[in-house]
Amino acid sequence: MFRFFLGAVVFCATPAISDVWTFETPSENIQCSVGESADSSDIQCTIIEKYGPPAMPRPANCQTDWGHDFLMFDTGPVEMLCQPLNRNQDGFDRAEYGVTGRFGGFTCASSTKGLECRNRDGHGFFLSRAMQRVF
Numbered sequence: 001m002f003r004f005f006l007g008a009v010v011f012c013a014t015p016a017i018s019d020v021w022t023f024e025t026p027s028e029n030i031q032c033s034v035g036e037s038a039d040s041s042d043i044q045c046t047i048i049e050k051y052g053p054p055a056m057p058r059p060a061n062c063q064t065d066w067g068h069d070f071l072m073f074d075t076g077p078v079e080m081l082c083q084p085l086n087r088n089q090d091g092f093d094r095a096e097y098g099v100t101g102r103f104g105g106f107t108c109a110s111s112t113k114g115l116e117c118r119n120r121d122g123h124g125f126f127l128s129r130a131m132q133r134v135f
Helices: none
Strands: 002-006 006-014 020-024 030-035 041-047 071-073 079-081 100-105 106-110 112-118 125-127 131-133
Touching: 030 100, 041 106, 041 112, 041 125, 071 112, 071 125
Parallel strands: none
Antiparallel strands: 002 006, 002 100, 020 030, 030 041, 041 071, 071 079, 100 106, 106 112, 112 125, 125 131
C-alpha cells in the first residue's frame, strides 16, 4: 500500500492489480507513477511547466521534449527521458505539501518548494517550476 505520512496517515492510495500508484503535487504540475514488483520498484515523474535549463544536457539523438520526465529505480542513478510531454494526465491522488511518502525503494517529500525523491542508494531528483536537479 502507498502512503504519505505526517504523524498520521494523510494520503493513501490503493494499488491497482498491476501494483502501480499515481500521485501529483497540489499544483498539479508534477505527476508521478510508481511501479512495484516483488524484487524492484521504479518511479517516473513528469514536470509539466518548468523554467530554466534542464537538469541534464539534451542528448544529441533527442528530437522531442526534454527535461520533463525523470525515471528512477530503487537503486542506481536517475535517468531523464526523451519523449513527448503528456500534459493531459488525470486521476492522480494528491500528495499534499508537507508530507513524506515511503514506498518501494523510495522516499518522496512534497513541499511548497517542490518535490524531492530519493532511492535506496541516495540518488534522486528535485523538481519545481524554477529548478530541476538530479543527484
